[in-house]
Amino acid sequence: MRSDARPAATSATGTPKAKRVPRAQREQQMLDAAVQVFSRCGYHAASMDEIAEASDVSKPMLYLYLGSKEELFAACIRREAARLIEAVGQAAEPGLETGEQLRRGLTAFFAFVAEHRESWIVLYQQARAQGEPVVEEVAAARRQVVDAVTLLVRRAALDSVPTPRLGERPDRGEAAAVAQAIVGAADALAGWVLDTGPEPPEETARRLMSVIWIGLEPRLHGARYAADPPTPDEPTPDESAR
Amino acid sequence: MRSDARPAATSATGTPKAKRVPRAQREQQMLDAAVQVFSRCGYHAASMDEIAEASDVSKPMLYLYLGSKEELFAACIRREAARLIEAVGQAAEPGLETGEQLRRGLTAFFAFVAEHRESWIVLYQQARAQGEPVVEEVAAARRQVVDAVTLLVRRAALDSVPTPRLGERPDRGEAAAVAQAIVGAADALAGWVLDTGPEPPEETARRLMSVIWIGLEPRLHGARYAADPPTPDEPTPDESAR
């Protein structure tokens, strides 16, 4: 149960009990362990004892370096959120065509989730059920992503998506709604893949793009979903499908 | 609400305290309070003391009727999930056209979330951060919804969406992915509306339909999102996969 087969990638010392490790490294060690435990048990059910043991350090070290359980959790959230955003941002090069940018971002996202299962679980499932200080941290990270997607959507739409009406909150426009839907769908698919077994991230990204992008483009040319066919003065969506 | 006809043998006390309430009603009272408290504090941070006080019953009653904190939480989840599914199922009458069925289901969903804010928060945010027994409960409810949507998608697609290949897990087909995306998008929009202020559920449903349904129908006639073929000067996605 203790310090299982982590292959000691960085410092290949053969010593079974790594002692006297410099601070920065120990901190990462602790964060690694904390993410593992938090993702498995959630914030409250995780005990500092367990995290300390998983980190292979004593509890006082944990407190000396990370301050408190809440700060430790926040540090996990911050690190993992930064990693996720970094990975996605890296992939979505600004020079690309809009759709391609989104597709690559999504691919990077699904790849990240597959590779960092625990990070994702902590961010998406555990961090949202906490008290204010932490939940705001993760909400901010999510907002950052949603805002980026909103920009993409708006850019893709050129001028065809109506500019927010005067006085309307900027986060309430149609583009924002679409971005929220996209991000939410991505979240759900990420969880779905985690549950049902792996598939190439490109495949998952394609699946999502097939739903949203094909649907997005017609809208950009004015298509709207109309509840009831009886309204004849609105063009049927079918017409604008390409 | 039901007047208890038992002769007031012991109720001759002048205390205005409502006593001798039938069990079923008491249970609902407790569940109501529990949902309130759980949604506000989360599972762990909520204390049985607080719930008992909010229920206006003593703690031993709570335990007598609901068994334990975990069972109480599960009961909350079960009741709220049932209510949600009931509401959505009610709205999506089987006789309707597929798209309309989905639209009405979504509308009912957004209406439910607006009206039962706490139920939704417990189901969507709190219940997912728990240990196995409870999380499975809510996962089952979600699966039920996703399956229904999957059926809709598949029906809408007629034959154009490829039937799951033989031996393929039924939850891995394209229709299932689309359903997951839809449900995830709906979740996200529900949270978005909760955060940014109310709007008519029909409007939110329309927003989502505009994204997914307009996109879905072309696919039903064979459209697929292809990353590169249209842009031959673009590198294959494989290269950028990480």
Next chain:
Amino acid sequence: MRSDARPAATSATGTPKAKRVPRAQREQQMLDAAVQVFSRCGYHAASMDEIAEASDVSKPMLYLYLGSKEELFAACIRREAARLIEAVGQAAEPGLETGEQLRRGLTAFFAFVAEHRESWIVLYQQARAQGEPVVEEVAAARRQVVDAVTLLVRRAALDSVPTPRLGERPDRGEAAAVAQAIVGAADALAGWVLDTGPEPPEETARRLMSVIWIGLEPRLHGARYAADPPTPDEPTPDESAR
């Protein structure tokens, strides 16, 4: 070690494990034990576990009834200070002649200390080394005593002790100084008796009165201690001795 021979004076139930005791009684039980432990170990060294065990209740009860370690300590201080002041105040009937009033007060004080050894130790030794909230409590009690003595001194002095000069702080007058000295001397004698073995409180009071009162009366007729005999215009104390 547990629940030793406390003779169950109040409720002579023969049950060896007194259960289901009404709250008020339990609270006194806890305070009794806490005073014992605090007097033996001091505030910090005393552990709530130890106090709980000495009270013959579990720790949660301690917290439920008394709130926190600090509040518990404060409650001890308050109760014991009140008892002490009550005892002394009772003895020093206002109608008596001034000197007699003081003598009776001192007698009651020494009797109290002899009878409530622990209370006294907590008040005098332990409570003064704490952080602000508690130290102020005990300081206030002491001030109350000193003020009473100051009044006595001033009354005894009639007008012969100079009224505080204009603008002088009321607690800086000569009478206040004398009162402080008296109380300090009483404290010291109380400790001395505790250390060296009991003697009748009347005897200890007489000892102190012999020092201060005989000295006080000449002063009341103008005697002052002069450092150097060379000042011939001030009467030698000897003259005013009666």
Next chain:
Amino acid sequence: MRSDARPAATSATGTPKAKRVPRAQREQQMLDAAVQVFSRCGYHAASMDEIAEASDVSKPMLYLYLGSKEELFAACIRREAARLIEAVGQAAEPGLETGEQLRRGLTAFFAFVAEHRESWIVLYQQARAQGEPVVEEVAAARRQVVDAVTLLVRRAALDSVPTPRLGERPDRGEAAAVAQAIVGAADALAGWVLDTGPEPPEETARRLMSVIWIGLEPRLHGARYAADPPTPDEPTPDESAR
């Protein structure tokens, strides 16, 4: 203070940090810091970390030189008690007249307290709330002072204060009681001056002498405080003893 003559073999580092300080000096440094911290926080609340930091040495040094927290505290007590006794003893030159000797000792005492506020607080307030080993140290110092005062008192009394009866403990005689009262009164006045603002030590000493010495001298000629004889209409104290 003693310059260490060892050749500066390793001290060739250009660091401005004061290194290679001789042991004796370092020790004083630590004691200084410790007294500061102990007087501010009390024994338990003071942490070795804080003391080490205030001493500008590392914690292992602290332990190497002073052994343990308790030993460190005891060392503080010892040093400060020695300083106090030295100061008082210096002032009370044996050649002087008895009263003058006492007056000068008291003056020195009040001067010391004013000048070494922290030392006094540690000795008088903090050290008394500890467990056995330390409390004995400070009790011994106090005993030394009391004994000196007892001698003074006895000397002043010539033969008029009855010599301890045969077999009586030497610390139980009337002279001892008087000495205790004097020291206790001095303690109280010291605290009083600390609380209410400074005044010349001579003034405080005069105040105390006015109370005790004027009263003492009549006693030396046989005066005793008698509770009732002078007032025949007053009940005997015995009756009111509780």
Next chain:
DNA sequence: GATGAATGAGCGTTCATTCAT
């Protein structure tokens, strides 16, 4: 049926103390 009284168990946190360098 209903509840005030009571607790076992465990968690977050800190501190005096000591290696290994």
Next chain:
DNA sequence: GATGAATGAACGCTCATTCAT
């Protein structure tokens, strides 16, 4: 000689849970 790194052991406090009335 001097120190950053590390820990065993408690302590204050709380909570889900259950008697005894």
